[in-house]
Amino acid sequence: MPFHIPQEEEYKDYAVVMKGIVKQFPKVLANDNVDLYIKRGEIHAIVGENGAGKSTLMNQLYGLYNADAGKILINGKEIAIDNPKDAIAVGIGMVHQHFMLVGPLSVAENIVLGDEPTKKFNLFDLKRARREVKKISEEYGLKVDVDAKIEDISVGTQQRVEILKTLFRGADILILDEPTAVLTPQETEELFVVLRNLQNDGKTIIFITHKLNEVIAVSNNVTVMRGGKVTGQIPTKETSTRELANMMVGREVLLRVEKEKKEAGEKVLEVQDLKVNDNRDLPAVKGVSFDIRKGEILGIAGVAGNGQSELEDALTGLRKKIAGTVTFNGVDISTATPRDIREAGMSHIAADRYKYAMVKEFTVAYNIALGRHYKQPFADGGFLNHRKINAISKELVKKFDVRPPEIQLSAENLSGGNQQKMVVAREFDYNPLCMVVSQPTRGLDIGAIEFIHSTILDLRQEDVAILLISMELEEILSLSDRILVMYEGQIMGEVTPDEVTMEELGLMMAGSTLEEARSEADE
Amino acid sequence: MNILKAILDAFANPIFYSLTLSAATPLLFASLGGLFSEKTGVTNIALEGIMLLGAFSGILGTALFGSPWIGIILAMISGAAAAALHAWASINFQANQIVSATAIILLAQGLTGFLLEPVFGKPGSTEIYDKIPKIELKFLGKGSFLYNMIGSLSPFVYLALILVVVSWFIIYKTKLGLRIIAVGENPEAADTLGVSVYGIRWFGVLMSGLLASLGGAYLSVGELGQFTENMTNGKGFIALAAMILGNWTPKGALFACLLFGAADAMNEQLQSNPSLAIPSSAKPLFNLIPFVITLIVVAGFVGKTRSPAADGVPYEKKG
Numbered sequence: 001m002p003f004h005i006p007q008e009e010e011y012k013d014y015a016v017v018m019k020g021i022v023k024q025f026p027k028v029l030a031n032d033n034v035d036l037y038i039k040r041g042e043i044h045a046i047v048g049e050n051g052a053g054k055s056t057l058m059n060q061l062y063g064l065y066n067a068d069a070g071k072i073l074i075n076g077k078e079i080a081i082d083n084p085k086d087a088i089a090v091g092i093g094m095v096h097q098h099f100m101l102v103g104p105l106s107v108a109e110n111i112v113l114g115d116e117p118t119k120k121f122n123l124f125d126l127k128r129a130r131r132e133v134k135k136i137s138e139e140y141g142l143k144v145d146v147d148a149k150i151e152d153i154s155v156g157t158q159q160r161v162e163i164l165k166t167l168f169r170g171a172d173i174l175i176l177d178e179p180t181a182v183l184t185p186q187e188t189e190e191l192f193v194v195l196r197n198l199q200n201d202g203k204t205i206i207f208i209t210h211k212l213n214e215v216i217a218v219s220n221n222v223t224v225m226r227g228g229k230v231t232g233q234i235p236t237k238e239t240s241t242r243e244l245a246n247m248m249v250g251r252e253v254l255l256r257v258e259k260e261k262k263e264a265g266e267k268v269l270e271v272q273d274l275k276v277n278d279n280r281d282l283p284a285v286k287g288v289s290f291d292i293r294k295g296e297i298l299g300i301a302g303v304a305g306n307g308q309s310e311l312e313d314a315l316t317g318l319r320k321k322i323a324g325t326v327t328f329n330g331v332d333i334s335t336a337t338p339r340d341i342r343e344a345g346m347s348h349i350a351a352d353r354y355k356y357a358m359v360k361e362f363t364v365a366y367n368i369a370l371g372r373h374y375k376q377p378f379a380d381g382g383f384l385n386h387r388k389i390n391a392i393s394k395e396l397v398k399k400f401d402v403r404p405p406e407i408q409l410s411a412e413n414l415s416g417g418n419q420q421k422m423v424v425a426r427e428f429d430y431n432p433l434c435m436v437v438s439q440p441t442r443g444l445d446i447g448a449i450e451f452i453h454s455t456i457l458d459l460r461q462e463d464v465a466i467l468l469i470s471m472e473l474e475e476i477l478s479l480s481d482r483i484l485v486m487y488e489g490q491i492m493g494e495v496t497p498d499e500v501t502m503e504e505l506g507l508m509m510a511g512s513t514l515e516e517a518r519s520e521a522d523e
Numbered sequence: 524m525n526i527l528k529a530i531l532d533a534f535a536n537p538i539f540y541s542l543t544l545s546a547a548t549p550l551l552f553a554s555l556g557g558l559f560s561e562k563t564g565v566t567n568i569a570l571e572g573i574m575l576l577g578a579f580s581g582i583l584g585t586a587l588f589g590s591p592w593i594g595i596i597l598a599m600i601s602g603a604a605a606a607a608l609h610a611w612a613s614i615n616f617q618a619n620q621i622v623s624a625t626a627i628i629l630l631a632q633g634l635t636g637f638l639l640e641p642v643f644g645k646p647g648s649t650e651i652y653d654k655i656p657k658i659e660l661k662f663l664g665k666g667s668f669l670y671n672m673i674g675s676l677s678p679f680v681y682l683a684l685i686l687v688v689v690s691w692f693i694i695y696k697t698k699l700g701l702r703i704i705a706v707g708e709n710p711e712a713a714d715t716l717g718v719s720v721y722g723i724r725w726f727g728v729l730m731s732g733l734l735a736s737l738g739g740a741y742l743s744v745g746e747l748g749q750f751t752e753n754m755t756n757g758k759g760f761i762a763l764a765a766m767i768l769g770n771w772t773p774k775g776a777l778f779a780c781l782l783f784g785a786a787d788a789m790n791e792q793l794q795s796n797p798s799l800a801i802p803s804s805a806k807p808l809f810n811l812i813p814f815v816i817t818l819i820v821v822a823g824f825v826g827k828t829r830s831p832a833a834d835g836v837p838y839e840k841k842g
């Protein structure tokens with residue numbers, strides 16, 4: 001049975017109907033005549049690449065943006081939603097892509113904010129707030145410590161707080177905007193359990209993602225968006241990740257890149273008993289050792305905050321090493337500066353693109369020159385050589401398909417995927433011996449991920465030694481030759497991609513050894 | 524060691540404590556004002572200018588209506604007006620908050636300096652008018668140590684201390700306070716829950732105007748009974764430093780203001796101590812003491828304090 005487009009008399013069975021929604025931003029038409037039909041009580045997935053207009057559409061349903069055209073019907077009744085208050089009043093709750101939480105306030109305070117219980121003289125009644133939050137948290141099985149401060153709890157718990165926020169306001173229609181982007185596989189599983197429970201309670205759920213296996217796992221129907229338009233509506237049972245991917249991107253895509261067999265060469269990078277502290281000066285990397293060979297990809301898997309970013313910074317010279325040695329191409333670089341390390345042949349795709357990898361106010365051309373701006377061919381005796389900078393940038397932008405191919409555009413005007421391509425282009429152009437690649441596809445969509453993955457494999461083919469740090473297990477499993485799992489600053493073990501499952505890897509990331517993970521996964 | 528002895532003398536002198544309290548009072552008003560503004564996410568370095576306006580309007584009201592109490596009301600009106608200007612520019616128009624506040628300081632200095640002569644008939648300072656009478660605690664026994672310490676203080680001193688408690692209560696015990704913190708930390712989050720970001724920020728900035736102008740009015744109608752040109756003399760900035768040092772809490776601001784007040788009082792005691800015989804040419808150097816202490820303390824503590832996360836960041840409502 002194909003997707004059923006309801007007639008007007010059927011709208012009363014639909015929690016949400018959005019018809020002919022148009023939203024024009026100064027430079028982009030973010031929603032171009034979008035229709036959305038969400039049946040009451042279903043889990044409805046909306047998928048689409050970054051920039052497809054999913055968040056914009058949902059922000060209009062939640063009253064954060066006002067549509068230029070179109071109408072919204074809730075349970076068959078047309079209503080105007082001008083601000084979040086209106087949305088809350090008709091039972092809509094939204095968990096935003098970027099969490100909307102107040103760090104120094106407690107869980108209970110965050111949940112009741114804007115709808116606070118009061119006592120005499122209109123004073124805030126914290127006791128009642130705690131009690132009420134506890135009650136709904138137990139009712140829906142969403143465990144939280146009501147007194148913990150938001151800034152002290154994990155991302156997974158923060159998400160539970162966000163969901164509780166909507167339930168506290170009596171939401172019947174829940175919008176979750178890319179809720180799994182920040183979760184570990186286990187946390188994602190837990191979220192799915194919660195979503196199914198909510199569905200059993202009669203709630204309607206709109207679930208946005210660009211991870212297609214999640215769509216298949218949890219939804220009843222799917223709406224696909226591309227370039228501001230709806231390009232597909234289909235019951236989940238009747239589709240596949242492949243078909244959804246094609247609808248999303250508009251062409252055939254490889255969901256998993258093909259990796260050729262290859263013998264690793266000689267050792268390039270050797271790390272011995274490395275110790276690194278974090279920003280608060282507490283131990284973050286607690287004595288790790290490994291090496292990487294030419295033409296080999298060593299993956300580092302782990303949940304965020306287990307020392308990977310400190311490891312990344314230490315290897316590239318951005319952070320002081322407390323103890324241990326790092327030998328690169330036969331030279332001790334334990335105390336070398338970032339520039340020395342680059343000169344020695346290591347390049348770096350940083351996890352935090354805006355902090356380290358690019359200057360967003362600079363043009364694409366300057367970003368490509370960055371880091372080599374002081375030497376030939378980018379500079380001539382202390383002066384920038386703009387002719388060369390532009391020529392090299394033009395060539396790289398073309399080769400790496402940075403869109404739009406305008407080298408004089410500020411980098412901030414590129415989408416995330418294209419910014420990342422620009423960074424990859426520059427780092428590739430260093431002709432490195434070794435590359436430290438951290439979270440290279442975070443937040444990117446299928447098309448861009450495919451491109452970055454094949455570029456990393458090209459580097460491997462060219463005998464570059466690659467350290468790949470990633471929280472995406474799929475990425476680690478499909479690219480790496482060997483995998484180290486990091487947990488609380490230590491390495492839990494080394495595995496190869498063909499001897500381990502995603503589930504086992506997930507358990508190791510939560511602190512199990514391979515043997516423990518195996519026996520637990522069997523149960 | 525004359526100087527050491529002079530310092531010990533000061534500590535033993537009850538007057539030192541009453542001076543500390545009265546020097547801390549204007550700072551405390553302005554500090555609490557700055558606190559309200561910054562807690563909602565709007566920096567307000569215009570405290571200095573608002574205090575000056577308050578001091579001027581206080582005397583103006585006294586001169587026009589013959590009562591320093593009406594002077595206080597006029598001071599609060601002018602403080603609120605100046606703050607409204609800052610709020611309007613920096614909240615509704617997302618102007619640069621430092622620029623907007625600097626403009627208000629310059630405006631206040633220019634306006635009070637310019638109006639002084641045409642309104643009061645002479646340059647530099649006004650006549651001496653009625654002041655707000657002090658609260659005499661006669662039961663302490665005139666001349667006793669305790670009386671000299673706290674027996675004869677301006678009602679402003681008590682008001683400032685009460686306002687510390689009131690501010691703490693508003694910020695940490697009321698609905699409004701929860702929203703103030705939320706808006707100052709993450710305005711978007713507050714907005715998505717239907718809390719009016721602009722409304723809360725307006726409240727914070729207006730409070731800073733009301734409180735800072737009270738601090739200024741204390742200088743003129745509370746203490747001296749006259750207005751002299753630029754009489755705030757940097758106190759608005761010291762109040763700002765006290766707010767930071769106090770880690771954006773009312774209690775912290777109280778301790779920081781007392782510290783700066785004590786520095787001021789010590790300076791006065793040392794200068795008037797005959798055994799030190801400070802030549803009048805060296806006095807300006809001693810007057811730097813409070814500023815030097817501010818610098819040292821703030822430099823030492825500032826890394827350990829944490830400002831509201833969205834402090835100084837304009838919030839733009841979405842399309």
Ligand SMILES: Nc1ncnc2c1ncn2[C@@H]1O[C@H](COP(=O)(O)OP(=O)(O)O)[C@@H](O)[C@H]1O
Nearest residue numbers: 025028030048049050051052053054055056057
């Ligand atoms: N506030 C805004 N102002 C201008 N352009 C915007 C704004 N929000 C989103 N856009 C643009 O609208 C398009 C759709 O964005 P969005 O809805 O966030 O996509 P998605 O959630 O599907 O990744 C993008 O091109 C984005 O750059």
Ligand SMILES: [Mg+2]
Nearest residue numbers: 054055056097
């Ligand atoms: Mg989005």
